[in-house]
Amino acid sequence: MGALVRETEQAESQADFIHKMAIALKEANETDYWIDLLHEAEIINHTEFKSINPDITELLKLLTSIIKSSRSKTVR
Incomplete structure (x- = not known):
C-alpha cells in the first residue's frame, strides 16, 4: 500500500493519481481480509x-x- 501511495507523487495526471490511489485501496482491502x-x-x-x-x-x-475528493475535483 505504501509503495502505491508513494507512486501517486509522480502521477502523470489527475486520472493517473486516482487510478493509483484506487489500486492502493484495493490492496488495503485485501490486507483487511x-x-x-x-x-x-x-x-x-x-x-x-x-x-x-x-x-x-x-x-x-x-x-x-482521497479518491472521492479527487474524483469530485476532476468533474468540476
Whole structure:
C-alpha cells in the first residue's frame, strides 16, 4: 500500500493519481481480509487484532476519502 501511495507523487495526471490511489485501496482491502483471516484462524490473538484492525480501517476510510475528493475535483 505504501509503495502505491508513494507512486501517486509522480502521477502523470489527475486520472493517473486516482487510478493509483484506487489500486492502493484495493490492496488495503485485501490486507483487511488477511488480517481478519489471521484472526479467525487464531494465528493472531484478539489483542493483536484489536491493535491492528483500527489502523487498517482508518487507512480504508482515508484512501476512500482521497479518491472521492479527487474524483469530485476532476468533474468540476
